[in-house]
Amino acid sequence: MASLPVDQQNLHLFHNMTILVTGATGFLAKLFVEKMVRTQSDFKRMYLLIRADDISSANKRLLDEVIENELFRVVGKLGAEGLRSFISEKIVAVPGDIRSFDLGIIRNDDSNSNIMLHNMFTHIDIIVHSAATVRFDERYDTAINTNLKGAMNVLSFAQRCTNLKLLLHVSTAYVCGEKEGYILEKPFYMGESLNGIDGLNIETEIRMMEDHLSELKVKKANEKKITLAMKDMGMQRARKYGWPNTYVFTKAMTEMWLGQWKGDISLVIMRPTMISSTFxxxxxxxxxxxxxxxxxxxxxxxxxxxxxxxxxxxxxDLIPSDMVVNAMICAIIVNMKQMYLRDTIIYHIGSSMRNPVxxxxxxxxxxxxxxxxxxxxxxxxxxxxxxxxxxxxxxxxxxx
Ligand SMILES: NC(=O)c1ccc[n+]([C@@H]2O[C@H](COP(=O)([O-])OP(=O)(O)OC[C@H]3O[C@@H](n4cnc5c(N)ncnc54)[C@H](OP(=O)(O)O)[C@@H]3O)[C@@H](O)[C@H]2O)c1
Known part of the structure; x- marks a missing residue:
C-alpha cells in the first residue's frame, strides 16, 4: 500500500474512506484535495470527477492541472517518488460532467466505466460537491444546468451510493443576497424569495429558460444573441425575486432543491463568503x-x-481559502458519524465577526x-x- 512519509498532522480521520470530489481542477476543491493528501493520507481512495471526454484526458488534466500545480510542492517534497505511487494508487480521475445523469461517467456503454461506476456506488463514503459556474452574470441556461441540475445529479448519484455517510455541498454566503446584519445558518424553504415576492417555482424557472432558448433557436438567433439574451434573462429572473445576480440566485435555488429532495442523505451545506488566497x-x-x-x-x-x-x-467579507478547506474537513468529521441527519446542516464561513476587513x-x-x-x-x-x-x-x- 503506497504511503507518504507524511506528518504529525495525520489524524487518521478518514482512515479507509472513499471520497468523491467534484470541481478539483478549480480553486477550492484543488486545495481540499491537497490538504487531504498531505494530512489525511490514509484514506482509501479519492475519485476526482473531471470534465474530460475519456480516461486518458481526465488523467492528463489530473496531472497537469492538479498534481503538478505549484500547490502540491509541499507534499511533493515529502518524496516525489512516494507521491507518484500514492497518486496512482489512491487518486482516480473520472471523466464526467455534472450536467449529465450519473455525472456523465458512462460513455458508450464502455465496460470499464460500468465497473468504475459500480465501484463508486459501492464504496463511496463522502461526496464533496464543489463544481459550479461562479460567473455572476452567467447565461441562465448554463447556470441552471451546471449549478442547479448539476447539484441534483450529484444528489441522485449520492442516493445510489449504498455506503454514503455524507454529502457536502459548497454553496455561497451570498445566497442571502444583499441583506445586512446577522444572517442565520438556516436552510431556505421551497419557493422562498429574498424580497417577499411570491411565486418562485424552480420547475417554472427551468421551463421558462428552456422555452426562451428554443424560441431563440427557432428564430435562428446567432450564438452571440443567444448568449446576451440568456445572460439578460438570468439577471432579470434573479432580480425579480431579490437576488443580485444569476450566480447567487441559482445557488439559492440549488439549496432549496437539495433540501427538498435529499431524503435520507445527510446533507451539509457550506456557505463561504469571498474566498481569498491561502493564509x-x-x-x-x-x-x-x-x-x-x-x-x-x-x-x-x-x-x-x-x-x-x-x-x-x-x-x-474575505475568507482565506485554507480556512474554508479546514472548515469543510471539520464539517465532514463532525457530521459524518451521525447517520441520517434529518435536517440540512448549514455553515457560514466568513471573517466579518472575528476579523473584519x-x-x-x-x-x-x-x-x-x-x-x-x-x-x-x-x-x-x-x-x-x-x-x-x-x-x-x-x-x-x-x-x-
Ligand atoms: N471562489 C469564491 O470566492 C467562492 C466563494 C463562495 C463560494 N464558492 C463556491 O465554491 C465552489 C468552488 O468555487 P471555485 O472558486 O473553486 O470555482 P472554480 O475555480 O471556477 O472551479 C469550478 C470547478 O467546477 C468544475 N465544473 C464546472 N462545470 C462543470 C461541469 N459541468 N462538470 C464537472 N465539473 C464542472 C470546473 O471544471 P473545469 O476545470 O472543467 O472548468 C472547476 O473544476 C463553487 O461551488 C462556488 O460556488 C466560491
Whole structure:
C-alpha cells in the first residue's frame, strides 16, 4: 500500500474512506484535495470527477492541472517518488460532467466505466460537491444546468451510493443576497424569495429558460444573441425575486432543491463568503483563477480598474481559502458519524465577526502590494499611476 512519509498532522480521520470530489481542477476543491493528501493520507481512495471526454484526458488534466500545480510542492517534497505511487494508487480521475445523469461517467456503454461506476456506488463514503459556474452574470441556461441540475445529479448519484455517510455541498454566503446584519445558518424553504415576492417555482424557472432558448433557436438567433439574451434573462429572473445576480440566485435555488429532495442523505451545506488566497496552508498566498474577488484584484493590479465603487468603511467579507478547506474537513468529521441527519446542516464561513476587513483596508493593501510587486506581463511591469489614482480617489469621495 503506497504511503507518504507524511506528518504529525495525520489524524487518521478518514482512515479507509472513499471520497468523491467534484470541481478539483478549480480553486477550492484543488486545495481540499491537497490538504487531504498531505494530512489525511490514509484514506482509501479519492475519485476526482473531471470534465474530460475519456480516461486518458481526465488523467492528463489530473496531472497537469492538479498534481503538478505549484500547490502540491509541499507534499511533493515529502518524496516525489512516494507521491507518484500514492497518486496512482489512491487518486482516480473520472471523466464526467455534472450536467449529465450519473455525472456523465458512462460513455458508450464502455465496460470499464460500468465497473468504475459500480465501484463508486459501492464504496463511496463522502461526496464533496464543489463544481459550479461562479460567473455572476452567467447565461441562465448554463447556470441552471451546471449549478442547479448539476447539484441534483450529484444528489441522485449520492442516493445510489449504498455506503454514503455524507454529502457536502459548497454553496455561497451570498445566497442571502444583499441583506445586512446577522444572517442565520438556516436552510431556505421551497419557493422562498429574498424580497417577499411570491411565486418562485424552480420547475417554472427551468421551463421558462428552456422555452426562451428554443424560441431563440427557432428564430435562428446567432450564438452571440443567444448568449446576451440568456445572460439578460438570468439577471432579470434573479432580480425579480431579490437576488443580485444569476450566480447567487441559482445557488439559492440549488439549496432549496437539495433540501427538498435529499431524503435520507445527510446533507451539509457550506456557505463561504469571498474566498481569498491561502493564509498559511500549505504556504501563504496561493490562489487561482479570476472568479469573484480575484477578478477585481486582477483588474486593479493590471491598472484596468480605475476606481473602487465601495464605501471604504464597509466590511468586505474575505475568507482565506485554507480556512474554508479546514472548515469543510471539520464539517465532514463532525457530521459524518451521525447517520441520517434529518435536517440540512448549514455553515457560514466568513471573517466579518472575528476579523473584519474594510474595503478601505483592502484598497490600501492592494496599493501597497502592487507598488512593491507591480503586475508583470509579457510587456513588462504594468502598474504605477493607477495605484496612486486609486488611493487619491478615495480621499475625495466616500464611494469611489
Ligand atoms: N471562489 C469564491 O470566492 C467562492 C466563494 C463562495 C463560494 N464558492 C463556491 O465554491 C465552489 C468552488 O468555487 P471555485 O472558486 O473553486 O470555482 P472554480 O475555480 O471556477 O472551479 C469550478 C470547478 O467546477 C468544475 N465544473 C464546472 N462545470 C462543470 C461541469 N459541468 N462538470 C464537472 N465539473 C464542472 C470546473 O471544471 P473545469 O476545470 O472543467 O472548468 C472547476 O473544476 C463553487 O461551488 C462556488 O460556488 C466560491
Amino acid at each position: 498559511k496552508d500549505p504556504f501563504p498566498g496561493w490562489n487561482q483563477g479570476i472568479g469573484t474577488i480575484n477578478g477585481f484584484i486582477l483588474g486593479y493590479g493590471k491598472g484596468k480598474m480605475k476606481c473602487l465603487a465601495f464605501d471604504p468603511q464597509s466590511i468586505c 474594510t474595503y478601505g483596508c483592502l484598497a490600501v493593501s492592494l496599493f501597497k502590494y502592487f507598488t512593491i510587486n507591480p503586475w508583470v506581463d509579457k510587456n513588462g511591469p504594468e502598474i504605477g499611476e493607477q495605484s496612486n489614482f486609486f488611493i487619491n480617489k478615495r480621499k475625495h469621495s466616500r464611494t469611489t
